[in-house]
């Protein structure tokens with residue numbers, strides 16, 4: 181795990197309208213600390229399209245281009261093209277900041293296009309594991325077993341029955357120079373990863389685990405604890421893939437996934453069988469990740 185000093189400079193100011201305990205605000209704060217104000221950002225429809233508030237009482241210190249839900253990747257390529265036309269493409273950071281619905285589902289095609297075109301930009305997916313802004317609908321990034329308003333748990337226990345889609349692995353398959361996962365519970369690691377992405381030319385992708393008290397049904401004061409336990413249980417491993425070579429950022433001796441699940445109301449209906457199924461899935465994915473690291477580092 182990288183140890184680094186995070187600067188005191190702030191590019192996300194007071195007065196935003198996020199829910200109490202919003203993990204996605206922590207994600208934004210540290211991403212901007214690493215990129216600085218020489219940045220142009222694009223945000224699609226998502227919580228973060230609302231959070232900054234209305235200009236001039238705006239809580240972000242960087243220029244912002246709001247776009248439609250599905251086009252963050254295309255908007256990044258457009259901003260890059262405009263900067264190239266002005267001869268400023270080497271000077272200014274280009275950032276896309278989108279939710280998991282806008283990335284794993286509806287925006288996946290635009291993201292793929294941006295990666296394949298080689299756009300010099302950083303795409304951040306803040307992962308709160310559902311479509312939160314419109315009322316907690318399930319996304320491709322919602323984990324197995326979660327309650328959402330479109331996977332309501334009644335007598336028939338109809339929680340989400342599909343496992344979380346791995347967008348980071350989809351981006352590795354695009355063979356872009358830098359892919360990473362990060363967490364709001366490990367801000368120094370997050371900061372260092374964004375700084376590294378900033379230093380690399382080409383498309384970069386970082387998926388940031390961002391707990392959501394409103395949608396996950398936990399108290400706002402344990403946002404960071406929930407995110408930390410996701411990493412410690414191997415539910416959300418932290419790793420980087422630089423030019424196809426995997427490096428796991430930390431290898432904690434795992435706590436049982438139950439320790440993570442029990443903090444959140446969205447998992448309160450799960451029976452022992454479902455929890456066991458999640459544990460097996462998490463263990464298998466971790467083994468796979470270790471193998472990927474070993475194999476790609478040996479090449």
Ligand SMILES: Cc1ncc(C[n+]2csc(CCOP(=O)(O)OP(=O)(O)O)c2C)c(N)n1
Pocket residue numbers: 225226227228248249250278279280281282283308310311312313314319
């Ligand atoms: C084409 C289209 N379909 C649906 C919507 C409505 N909509 C706006 S934000 C949103 C949810 C966004 O979810 P996500 O990307 O996960 O971000 P979050 O709200 O969780 O921050 C939806 C469905 C839209 N704006 N455009």
